[in-house]
Amino acid sequence: MAKKKNETPKASDGDLNRSLLRSMLLQRRFEERCAEAYALGKIGGFCHLYIGQEAVSTGSLSLLRPDDYIITTYRDHGQAIARGMSPRAVMAELFGRIDGCARGKGGSMHMFDKSLNFLGGHGIVGAHVPLATGVGFAIKYRGGDQVCICYMGESVVNTGAFHEALNMAGLWKLPVVYVIENNRYGMGTALERASAINDVFERGAAYNIPRAQCDGQDVFAVRAAMQEAIDRARTESLPTLLEVRTYRFMGHSMSDAVSGTYRTKAELDEYMKRDPILLLRMHMQEAGELTEDDLRAMDEEIKATVQDAWDFADASPEPPLEALYEDVLFVPGEEGRGKREEGGRGAREEGEPAVAASAG
Amino acid sequence: MPLITYRDALNQALREEMHRDDRVFLMGEEVAVYQGAYKVSKGLLQEFGEMRVVDTPITELGFAGVGVGAAMVGLRPIIEFMTWNFAVLALDQVLNSAAKLLYMSGGQFNIPIVFRGPNGAALQLSAQHSQAFESWLAHIPGLKVVTPGTPYDAKGLLKSAIRDDNPVCFLEGEMLYNLKGEVPEEEYLIPLGKAELKREGDHCSIITNGKMVNIATQAADQLAKDGINVDVVDLRTVRPMDVEAIKASVEKTNRAVVLEEGWEICGIGTQVVDYIQRDCFDSLDAPVIRVHQADVPMPYAKNLERAAKPDVPKTIAAVRKVMYLD
Numbered sequence: 001m002a003k004k005k006n007e008t009p010k011a012s013d014g015d016l017n018r019s020l021l022r023s024m025l026l027q028r029r030f031e032e033r034c035a036e037a038y039a040l041g042k043i044g045g046f047c048h049l050y051i052g053q054e055a056v057s058t059g060s061l062s063l064l065r066p067d068d069y070i071i072t073t074y075r076d077h078g079q080a081i082a083r084g085m086s087p088r089a090v091m092a093e094l095f096g097r098i099d100g101c102a103r104g105k106g107g108s109m110h111m112f113d114k115s116l117n118f119l120g121g122h123g124i125v126g127a128h129v130p131l132a133t134g135v136g137f138a139i140k141y142r143g144g145d146q147v148c149i150c151y152m153g154e155s156v157v158n159t160g161a162f163h164e165a166l167n168m169a170g171l172w173k174l175p176v177v178y179v180i181e182n183n184r185y186g187m188g189t190a191l192e193r194a195s196a197i198n199d200v201f202e203r204g205a206a207y208n209i210p211r212a213q214c215d216g217q218d219v220f221a222v223r224a225a226m227q228e229a230i231d232r233a234r235t236e237s238l239p240t241l242l243e244v245r246t247y248r249f250m251g252h253s254m255s256d257a258v259s260g261t262y263r264t265k266a267e268l269d270e271y272m273k274r275d276p277i278l279l280l281r282m283h284m285q286e287a288g289e290l291t292e293d294d295l296r297a298m299d300e301e302i303k304a305t306v307q308d309a310w311d312f313a314d315a316s317p318e319p320p321l322e323a324l325y326e327d328v329l330f331v332p333g334e335e336g337r338g339k340r341e342e343g344g345r346g347a348r349e350e351g352e353p354a355v356a357a358s359a360g
Numbered sequence: 361m362p363l364i365t366y367r368d369a370l371n372q373a374l375r376e377e378m379h380r381d382d383r384v385f386l387m388g389e390e391v392a393v394y395q396g397a398y399k400v401s402k403g404l405l406q407e408f409g410e411m412r413v414v415d416t417p418i419t420e421l422g423f424a425g426v427g428v429g430a431a432m433v434g435l436r437p438i439i440e441f442m443t444w445n446f447a448v449l450a451l452d453q454v455l456n457s458a459a460k461l462l463y464m465s466g467g468q469f470n471i472p473i474v475f476r477g478p479n480g481a482a483l484q485l486s487a488q489h490s491q492a493f494e495s496w497l498a499h500i501p502g503l504k505v506v507t508p509g510t511p512y513d514a515k516g517l518l519k520s521a522i523r524d525d526n527p528v529c530f531l532e533g534e535m536l537y538n539l540k541g542e543v544p545e546e547e548y549l550i551p552l553g554k555a556e557l558k559r560e561g562d563h564c565s566i567i568t569n570g571k572m573v574n575i576a577t578q579a580a581d582q583l584a585k586d587g588i589n590v591d592v593v594d595l596r597t598v599r600p601m602d603v604e605a606i607k608a609s610v611e612k613t614n615r616a617v618v619l620e621e622g623w624e625i626c627g628i629g630t631q632v633v634d635y636i637q638r639d640c641f642d643s644l645d646a647p648v649i650r651v652h653q654a655d656v657p658m659p660y661a662k663n664l665e666r667a668a669k670p671d672v673p674k675t676i677a678a679v680r681k682v683m684y685l686d
Contacts, residue, residue, distance in 0.1 A: 104466070138434065
């Protein structure tokens with residue numbers, strides 16, 4: 001969907017745009033190194049990369065307040081970083097180390113940070129959508145004006161949990177923005193082979209939920225659509241179902257080829273022309289907000305940040321064996337046990353981008 | 361001491377805890393306007409309003425997840441399942457969300473939630489409405505599983521479950537709701553994870569839980585007439601299980617019968633027998649015998665249903681057998 005004229009950022013938006021670009025590029029470089037670490041065996045299990053979808057996380061999270069809530073799927077590294085989690089804590093979690101955001105207990109699919117109201121990456125497709133409805137219920141219960149953002153892939157719209165959760169959100173008018181990151185494929189099954197309708201945001205009609213669709217490769221389009229949805233949630237306590245059309249440039253997970261059985265190289269090449277980082281960069285360069293030197297310097301700095309995260313994760317110890325039986329049940333007084341003082345989970349370095357705070 | 365029903369004991373527990381803590385709310389099918397499918401929540405809507413006593417659509421997976429989400433951000437939900445038979449639809453939220461979030465988040469998100477409702481068979485409800493789920497739930501680390509058998513236990517255990525900071529599955533009994541028992545007027549709590557001796561005797565231990573506690577005490581009373589005195593160990597909570605109480609009783613009596621409502625294979629009794637063989641091997645004078653539901657889906661016909669269920673005569677026969685009396 002093309003940007004409307006009045007959404008075009010002005011030159012004075014240069015600072016904001018730079019922070020958006022920085023956030024997106026950080027996710028990109030981070031995920032590239034994850035692929036490398038996975039190949040080296042430093043990351044195990046399932047690992048789903050976010051490359052290609054960065055405008056969705058950055059565009060939406062750049063509008064949130066610190067007291068808002070985020071809940072997401074197993075493709076969660078990008079959103080964790082865009083929300084302001086330390087790349088160190090995310091990488092250490094991926095490496096299965098004690099300084100990871102979940103002390104090495106969760107791994108790639110389960111990033112959590114209570115201090116950022118980041119309610120986790122969840123591994124069962126669709127299962128976290130009712131949780132988001134519950135967060136919306138709690139906000140309304142307490143009479144607050146926070147918003148809960150719930151990310152999901154388009155394949156979620158065929159699960160029962162999605163429908164049950166949206167029905168209650170529509171029925172009870174809860175302040176939740178359900179964001180469908182429609183990257184075209186549920187693993188290897190194309191949307192049109194899985195859903196009876198292609199415009200999946202229309203599923204919201206069944207539950208009387210305001211709904212919209214936007215271009216997920218254009219960070220400004222994401223911000224415009226999200227701003228409307230967030231305002232609706234915050235001021236009217238109403239849910240929105242927002243379909244963001246995006247594309248993943250990598251395989252479903254690290255064990256899936258980038259192209260092959262279910263999509264062609266030609267299709268991938270076509271979508272990569274609309275790389276969200278490229279589009280923002282070109283816009284900024286045209287607007288005179290970014291020179292080649294600026295970009296190079298930003299990229300070098302980000303690469304150093306990611307290298308630092310890698311080094312930190314690599315040096316972090318494995319969890320002690322006694323951690324095996326910790327945190328099965330909550331024992332009052334023992335919360336936060338085993339947390340390391342320096343550079344532990346959630347620790348943010350000086351000057352690191354926390355795009356979350358820049359409301360534009 | 362007032363004699364009240366198991367239903368009213370639960371109702372008192374809900375009311376008292378909702379007064380005590382405004383983060384506590386009740387959600388489920390028919391809990392509000394209808395006053396509860398089994399009237400456990402009678403009067404609560406009028407007392408606490410529709411934000412705290414919430415009718416849901418028929419959507420078990422959905423509202424179980426709503427409870428977990430609300431618990432993640434600081435509320436203390438009580439999720440009522442009209443029966444645990446319907447909770448199978450919500451098992452993903454109990455197993456994959458409630459039970460695991462604390463662990464997966466490295467200790468950041470505990471889930472203070474109670475999932476409650478009637479469990480097991482009533483009368484002639486046939487196969488889909490007559491299942492005992494405690495062994496399924498007790499299999500899962502991260503949960504507590506509570507099975508009160510009397511009005512006194514129902515109230516004291518439910519209050520503790522609501523105050524617990526972990527997910528608690530609270531299994532009631534449709535056939536227990538009208539059961540009367542003594543419940544004191546003053547406040548009391550019963551700790552989770554502690555068994556209680558409902559009868560004391562030296563000849564044999566009957567180890568049981570939930571609805572079967574009443575079968576066990578009836579069997580004990582009948583056996584006493586023949587001079588056979590048994591311990592009835594009511595586990596009360598099947599996860600965590602009070603292994604010390606099992607051990608103390610079996611070491612005293614040297615014989616055990618394990619009685620449960622559910623099926624045989626991988627049942628609660630399987631675990632109890634494992635603890636006994638591990639901890640009391642040298643104390644046993646006879647093999648342990650289990651009494652349980654027949655290994656079939658519950659039939660409808662009265663005679664078949666009776667034949668399928670564990671009961672007093674089957675329990676007495678098992679006790680006599682481990683005592684080598686028959």
